Amino acid sequence: MKKEASAKRINMISLKIVKEGSILYDVRRLSTPSEAAGLGKRFLEDLDREQVIVCCLDNKNQPVSINVVSVGTLNSSLVHPREVFKTAILSNAASIILFHNHPSGDPEPSQEDINITTRIKDAGGILGIELLDHIIIGSNDTFLSLKEKGIM
Numbered sequence: 143m144k145k146e147a148s149a150k151r152i153n154m155i156s157l158k159i160v161k162e163g164s165i166l167y168d169v170r171r172l173s174t175p176s177e178a179a180g181l182g183k184r185f186l187e188d189l190d191r192e193q194v195i196v197c198c199l200d201n202k203n204q205p206v207s208i209n210v211v212s213v214g215t216l217n218s219s220l221v222h223p224r225e226v227f228k229t230a231i232l233s234n235a236a237s238i239i240l241f242h243n244h245p246s247g248d249p250e251p252s253q254e255d256i257n258i259t260t261r262i263k264d265a266g267g268i269l270g271i272e273l274l275d276h277i278i279i280g281s282n283d284t285f286l287s288l289k290e291k292g293i294m
Contacts, residue, residue: 159207159232171203172239175287179277181205182241186279192219194242196226198235199274207233221258223265230271237272247281251288259294 165184172178178197185195185208192214198207209229212219219242230238240262242255255278263273275289288294
C-alpha cells in the first residue's frame with residue numbers, strides 16, 4: 143500500500159521597500175568616482191567597523207536608494223551578491239555602486255575586496271544591473287576607486 147504524502151503549506155508574501163529616511167545630496171548625478179566617494183563618505187567615514195553599502199542608480203546615474211548590506215568587524219565584512227542585488231532589484235536600479243570602509247584608514251584593496259568585486263560584477267552582468275564602481279573609503283578624505291585603479 144502506498145503512503146500518501148502530507149500537504150505542504152506555502153506562504154503567500156509580498157515584498158516592499160520601507161523608506162527609513164532620506165538625505166539631501168548636492169550632486170544630482172554621479173559622474174565621477176570623486177562625486178560617488180563624497181556620497182559614500184557621508185555614511186562610512188570614521189566608523190569603527192567595516193560596513194558595506196550599495197547605492198542604487200537609475201538610467202541617468204542618479205541615486206535612488208542606499209542600503210547597508212553588511213556590518214562587519216574591525217577588518218572584515220561578509221558580503222554576498224544576493225544581499226547586494228536584493229535592494230537593487232527592489233529599487234528598479236539600472237546600475238549600482240558598492241562602497242565599503244577600511245577602519246584602518248588605508249583604502250588599499252585586499253585580495254578579498256578584489257574577489258568580491260569580481261563576483262558582484264559577474265552577478266550583475268547576469269541580472270542586467272551593472273556594477274559601475276567599488277569605492278573603498280579611508281580616513282582623512284582618502285578613497286580608492288577600483289574602477290580608476292583598473293581592477294574592475
